[in-house]
Amino acid sequence: MAPVSVLDEPRSAARLESLAVDGPAYTAAVTDYRRAIDSYRAATDAAPRADSGIASAIAQQQAASDRFNARVVEIGELLAARARLEGERASAARRRDKGARQLDAVRNGLREMVVNEYVAGGFGGAPEEVFDLANANQFGSRVVLLSVVRRDRMVELQSVKDYRDQNEQLAAERQSEIDEVIRRISAAESARDQAVRDRDAALGDEQRARDEKAAAEQEVAARQRDVDDRRAAIADARLRATVPETGLPFVVLNAYVLAAERMAVERPDCRIRWAALAGIGRTESNHGTFGGSRVDQDGNETIPIYGIPLDGTNGTANIGDTDGGAIDNDPTTDRAAGPMQFIPSTWKTLGRDGNRDGKADPQNYYDATLAAAGLLCRAGDLSNDEGMRRAFRGYNNDSNYVETVLERTRDYDRFVFPPADAATDPATDVPGLSAPGG
Numbered sequence: 001m002a003p004v005s006v007l008d009e010p011r012s013a014a015r016l017e018s019l020a021v022d023g024p025a026y027t028a029a030v031t032d033y034r035r036a037i038d039s040y041r042a043a044t045d046a047a048p049r050a051d052s053g054i055a056s057a058i059a060q061q062q063a064a065s066d067r068f069n070a071r072v073v074e075i076g077e078l079l080a081a082r083a084r085l086e087g088e089r090a091s092a093a094r095r096r097d098k099g100a101r102q103l104d105a106v107r108n109g110l111r112e113m114v115v116n117e118y119v120a121g122g123f124g125g126a127p128e129e130v131f132d133l134a135n136a137n138q139f140g141s142r143v144v145l146l147s148v149v150r151r152d153r154m155v156e157l158q159s160v161k162d163y164r165d166q167n168e169q170l171a172a173e174r175q176s177e178i179d180e181v182i183r184r185i186s187a188a189e190s191a192r193d194q195a196v197r198d199r200d201a202a203l204g205d206e207q208r209a210r211d212e213k214a215a216a217e218q219e220v221a222a223r224q225r226d227v228d229d230r231r232a233a234i235a236d237a238r239l240r241a242t243v244p245e246t247g248l249p250f251v252v253l254n255a256y257v258l259a260a261e262r263m264a265v266e267r268p269d270c271r272i273r274w275a276a277l278a279g280i281g282r283t284e285s286n287h288g289t290f291g292g293s294r295v296d297q298d299g300n301e302t303i304p305i306y307g308i309p310l311d312g313t314n315g316t317a318n319i320g321d322t323d324g325g326a327i328d329n330d331p332t333t334d335r336a337a338g339p340m341q342f343i344p345s346t347w348k349t350l351g352r353d354g355n356r357d358g359k360a361d362p363q364n365y366y367d368a369t370l371a372a373a374g375l376l377c378r379a380g381d382l383s384n385d386e387g388m389r390r391a392f393r394g395y396n397n398d399s400n401y402v403e404t405v406l407e408r409t410r411d412y413d414r415f416v417f418p419p420a421d422a423a424t425d426p427a428t429d430v431p432g433l434s435a436p437g438g
Contacts, residue, residue, distance in 0.1 A: 019253075019418060039226065050213035103157065235297075239254065239297040252365055259277055260373065270377035284340055338362030340368040
């Protein structure tokens with residue numbers, strides 16, 4: 001598997017960033033992390049859709065409001081037109097009625113004239129009146145006058161009738177226009193009411209879109225937390241994984257490298273290499289796996305490691321109990337404790353807090369390794385075999401032990417760390433994301 005860079009991981013040495021590791025838990029953690037990023041990406045894709053829904057709903061509200069306002073203006077104009085037309089219709093009706101009355105008066109006058117003429121004998125009369133020259137002249141003048149009056153009255157009758165008919169037609173036209181305006185007012189009111197319903201519906205759509213956005217944002221936050229958790233899980237799984245080229249658990253190699261780097265600052269004259277610490281760790285506890293134990297991601301032994309009693313048996317010195325069991329868990333006699341096998345008296349002197357958790361614990365690989373580095377550096381320069389032999393003999397005054405550790409140190413020296421830029425980020429193969437939250 002390609003090495004995966006765990007960004008902002010304070011527990012890991014920088015030079016190990018590009019180091020490839022292997023292990024089922026690590027593989028599963030990377031897979032889960034990439035799935036978490038896919039879920040995060042899907043959640044972030046949903047948020048803009050919610051924004052689009054909000055914008056669309058607001059646009060629909062605006063359009064509905066514009067339609068509502070336009071219909072209100074139109075209704076106002078139509079009501080004004082209706083009032084004007086009704087006024088014009090009323091005026092025309094009054095003129096029509098006036099013309100009708102005038103027409104009745106003219107007709108009544110003509111009717112009375114005809115009756116009077118009939119009563120008076122029309123244009124004739126008694127024979128003595130007809131053949132009486134004086135009477136005949138007088139009667140003829142009367143006939144001419146009546147003819148003129150009747151003609152004028154007929155002209156007046158037609159004029160009044162035309163006046164009445166024109167106003168009656170005008171009133172009818174205005175009523176037709178009023179009917180059309182009423183129809184348009186009804187249509188405009190329906191459109192206005194529909195605009196209100198559309199606006200209310202758009203308000204509901206906006207609220208639903210905002211609820212969807214809030215849910216989308218909550219989902220993004222949840223997916224972000226999951227990405228962060230999965231990334232942290234990668235860091236833990238990577239520390240527990242194995243470095244194939246060395247067979248070392250990453251956390252153990254990390255402890256060796258960090259201790260060597262720390263001593264390079266504190267004791268630059270020592271020149272201790274991580275490989276020397278690995279040689280000690282391999283010999284003392286098989287890198288923290290003695291007795292079925294293993295080292296967790298924080299450097300703690302899952303099962304505390306203790307040596308045999310130092311009570312004079314089995315070729316050991318009889319030290320007695322120097323710590324009351326506080327370090328070696330044995331209140332009767334001392335035992336070597338932890339993956340680097342420190343006896344209580346030595347730990348009291350050299351114990352270190354390698355992982356900076358506020359306590360020095362011989363069962364923690366970071367603490368024990370840093371303490372071992374301090375012990376070895378008491379021998380001076382460890383840059384050559386003789387220096388390392390002196391240091392290893394100070395750890396255990398046994399020639400076979402010294403040569404075994406030295407040989408193992410040389411084996412680990414052959415391992416070459418990859419360049420830092422060989423690492424990859426698990427997020428980089430996911431389109432659109434360069435890092436969690438990006």
